[in-house]
């Protein structure tokens with residue numbers, strides 16, 4: 001299969017470049033920039049992309065590639081730092097910019113270039129760089145300029161070297177995918193051979209290569225990521241996979257049965273279900289502080305999982321449904337204040353000292369790609385297109401102290417919300433929809449009697465990635481049905497309100 005090598009110089013967007021190449025139907029491999037040529041399998045390499053990166057080419061320890069990549073005769077595309085590097089190594093000049101160019105810009109094409117085939121003369125682009133190219137290497141010419149850069153896109157068409165000062169891979173360069181596809185399909189001549197089916201078969205081979213005849217344990221939550229990981233591992237290694245599902249008592253109505261029926265019976269996966277709901281509830285008694293709740297649940301989860309793991313026998317490998325955004329988020333935590341707003345999300349996060357080798361078959365994929373893998377593996381729509389559900393579960397939606405009775409009320413109300421969302425077709429159109437149980441009672445009248453019961457808040461939001469969100473303007477009749485059904489079907493509730501807060505300032509979950 002023809003492929004593109006992406007040399008990584010530390011850009012936060014390197015995986016996004018790989019993703020764009022996949023969107024073109026082409027296989028790519030990301031390699032560390034220091035990888036010597038002798039270690040690169042060049043047989044089917046049709047082109048090389050040099051990623052961006054935070055360094056300066058004239059810094060003492062500037063990351064450099066094996067310079068022989070320029071003598072291979074394959075096309076090279078340098079993006080941002082990659083362009084500066086290419087210019088620097090091939091005899092051009094790079095200087096420190098007066099100010100960092102960051103944000104949107106307009107690119108104007110000068111003349112024609114294969115890189116811009118099919119694109120208009122003027123394009124919206126996204127910049128993020130400090131240094132700039134000030135003189136071209138011999139053989140190069142400018143093909144596009146931007147407000148701040150007379151060398152925004154350059155090429156040496158004869159040697160098939162191309163450079164872009166901006167980032168074609170990010171969503172803020174709306175036509176960037178066409179630029180990437182012009183490079184990989186048009187200039188490099190790659191064939192469209194990469195499909196989900198080929199990803200699955202390659203990944204299965206890689207899993208088999210990694211684990212041999214060893215046993216693999218996977219914590220299955222029933223969410224999209226761990227479910228797709230389970231299905232993929234089952235396909236790769238069959239009964240060597242053992243899944244552990246922990247019922248922490250904070251899961252949704254019918255969830256336990258649904259997981260057992262799909263994974264245990266239908267897919268015939270070796271599944272161990274642990275009912276730890278009583279222990280969790282006991283530990284949460286009297287806990288009202290949201291952060292403390294999360295910590296108690298996280299710590300206990302690890303304890304229960306460890307016990308379950310020991311009881312299923314020895315295993316050398318631990319599989320996780322880690323996706324690429326989880327990888328960046330955990331790397332970014334130090335510098336990213338947003339990550340500190342709520343203590344870290346992944347309740348599945350396991351202690352570092354565990355004696356396991358990790359198997360993470362989805363590590364390079366983005367959520368929508370994982371969904372496609374799930375579909376290709378035949379998982380049902382209800383799993384593949386599930387809305388996100390937080391690790392600490394209903395605990396962060398049951399405000400104040402958690403009791404079995406409050407959980408019963410919340411679970412029943414949540415069931416109504418989801419049922420109505422699904423029946424009306426809205427479920428798959430929004431990011432999340434759920435019920436929250438407020439910790440106070442209010443007065444109402446039911447029949448001829450005064451009632452004094454709990455309030456349910458309904459939260460329905462739309463979002464791209466959960467980082468920002470807006471409340472969804474659901475039709476009044478749907479809201480009316482949700483409210484009527486909750487009051488009629490859920491004992492203990494006499495009032496329903498609708499949350500009309502965006503994020504920020506509100507978070508999606510209430511705790």
Ligand code: XMP
Nearest residue numbers: 345346347388389390391392466507508509
């Ligand atoms: P917030 O409430 O921070 O949520 O606006 C953003 C997104 O993250 C989900 N979320 C969690 N997911 N473990 C998770 O796996 C958690 O502890 C957790 N807390 C929030 C939330 O449902 C939303 O999609």
